[in-house]
Amino acid sequence: MQKYILWLIDYIRKLESKIAFYPTVFSFTGIIFALIMYYAENNGISGYIIKYFPALVINHTDTALNILTTFIAGLISIMVFSFSMVMILLSQASSNFSPRLLPGLISNRRHQKILGIYIASLLYCIFTLISIEPTGDSYQLPGFSVLFAIIFMVTCLGAFIYFIHSISQEIQVHNIMERIYADAKHRLEKLLDSEKESIEEMSFPDTDNWEVITAKRSGFLQTINLDIISKIAQECDNKFEVFAIKGNFIHLNQLLYKVEKSLDEEQQELIEDAFLFSRDEIISDNYILAFKQLTEVAVKAMSPGINDPGTAIITLDYLTELFTLRSSKSDESFVTVDDEALIKINTVSFENLMFYCNSALRTYVKHDLVMVLKMLDMYNHLYKNTTNKTYQKVIVSQVKILLKDAKASINNEDDIEVIEARAKATLDN
Template sequence: MVRIHRYIEIFTKFIFPPLVVNDIETARNILTTLIAGGISILVFSFSMVMLLLSQAATNYSPRVLPSLISNKTHQVILGGAFLSSIIYNIITIIGIEPSGKDYQIPGFSVLIGIITALIALAAFVYFIHSISTSIQINNILNNIYQNSKSQLETEIEHDNGKKEFPDSKNWKTYNSIQSGTIQNISSTSLKSYCADNDIQLEVLFHKGEYLIMDSPLFKCNKELDKEEIDEILKNFLYQESEIVKDNYILGFKQITEIGIKAMSPGINDPGTAINTINFLTDLFAIRLKNLIIPLS
């Protein structure tokens, strides 16, 4: 591996000699500057993110923070571009020996460090643009609306394909073993388990509902042992964070909260309130399509 690195460095030095650093002090100064600059950019980015999140929680709603924090692009930029560049340059500067006639300066490694720093700088420019765009209220509302609409259409599609459910009045009721908010149900896994064991279940709650311990959770047409109950309970996701992709009802809730806060005396933003009414109207229209019974 070292021999391959040497061949690449010799080739680079022969083709592009100005790009390869041959002086120890110059290499150290370059890497030290890149490390210090990378740490400064990283600290500034984290500070700006915290400031924007605080502003979003104050002006809009604290419920929108999980969707902003879970942005994969921002996570890749902060963790992938910035941290990887800093760590690589630190490892490279540690590997530079102070003296020795037979020692060969890792000029190619220094060149890669410079390239990674330039990539991190370009990622920083994109990060500034992306975070400043994602924090705008119109984009926040549109993201909530799109996620709610997608989840809602999926739910409607599943409802249209359901068969007539049998009477469950005499089925055995099983209660919740813990308190918490059930934000999602692993329906695919639950259906597969029911089909494999020839059982039928009726869920007694809706997603996003807070249940206390021993609250009715589901009914089953058969008597279940402890192992079977545990397998079924694994498909109920207890989670306090509100992510719209898991439950479209949270989209209605978050858009409503933003609209109410926009009409408060402290914010006084009627334009945002009108936009929330438009988004809610469209979501309600989509939901009502599945509830309208034809007259003929």
């Protein structure tokens, strides 16, 4: 049963990130409401309202037909324009910033819901138009339904105005980076809170001789349901070490986890289903993706084709904040029950994360004095805001590498002196 629940949750999460999810849900809602109104009209709701509230009912066939046909044509035009704007947004974000930003932009729920309102209103108007009887009899004319069509059209106009405002804000790189940063910060803070609840110095047995379990499928490891693994560990007095890192692409037969005692077939299937794979990457599940995306935006901004150092500087500000948060987190995490570590979870180490981001940045910024100084400021800030000696050594190492690259790329001696003086602030600590 747990297997199917996990599969259903994973399937719903994937569906919700698709651009057509909310429009499809809203479309069915519009059709269902149109059928409800058709049933109500057949039971004389328009005749009842004409008797008590005549101003609320459109009681002329030609007027109703003109209103509905105009609404249908107008909604199709608005919908086509809105979809075109979304495609332009995605194309511009892909070419100017990074293709990896597209999943986050596509999954924007506000835009999905607005498109869904358009389609639901359009389908409602179509079904209401079909229900009009050609006799023109006032009791057969769905006058009250036409009133709802007018209300829906006014709602669509309001949604269209909001859509224009939202899409103009969404395309701005500062807002894109703010969203990425906010998602990653929320995820990191959540992980830090969970670490505070565990024991700081956690002992865990050596796992060299434990049974090795490999992956039976491939894909991006989206998330891990640790509750299921922890429950099995308690039931069979077992311990696990998870080697697969969330966000990484897991290949077939790659090491997934180690287990202290052998598991039966049913337990292995449950644990296998606890590893949720996906072809998409989501920041709310994996904060590492935010570092990758922000780094790629900075690299793209500093490339000769774009040449936008202002965007790169803003990106470094966000990276500094995220690295500061990450420096407060341990490289290893544990799941504990009654102060006993049952699961050890390996994550992307601070050293590897620094190397990944900074090696890509150095390639494009080592010749630019302003960007080199900005990166040195980032290192200095990180060094002062972490008490982890291992992390401080990593930061010092990155300062030395950047200093070496900058000296090889910048010929101006005055600039080199400025860079050395800025680097000294970190190296002398």
